[in-house]
Amino acid sequence: MRKSSFIITLMAVLAALAAAMTSSCEKYVLPELSFTPDTLVFNAEGGEQTLVLRSNVSWEAEINRDESSWVEWITFSPTFGDGDCDVAVTLQGNNTGIERVLTFDIKTETLKHTLTIIQEGGSVD
Secondary structure (H helix, E strand, O other), X not given: OHHHHHHHHHHHHHHHHHHHHHHHOOOOOOOOEEEEOOEXXXXXXXXXXXXXXXXXXXXXXXXXXXXXXXXXXXXXXXXXXXXXXXXXXXXXXXXXXXXXXXXXXEEOOOOEEEEEEEEOOOOOO
């Protein structure tokens, strides 16, 4: 009787440990990030284009400039997300006569890809 009581107690402890270990383990997800196209080209009139972004983790877009501020002639929406997303990129008209080029890093915790946006320079008003 004593031996069976010990075995039952041992089995209960092992079952409790197995349950605790299983519930505390997190599975690692290999992060994925891609988008198409990797370059958006706009005419001088501007307009909107869609960036098709695919990711299985959280991501964010960060402008690449000396100042880490957004420029007023572009709208990038949304600027962050969790998973797949269609991102609207909208540019105002460019009447500076100079081509505009801007890059964004779209990144996850461990991955980073660069999106290039080019806008033709229109005639100066």
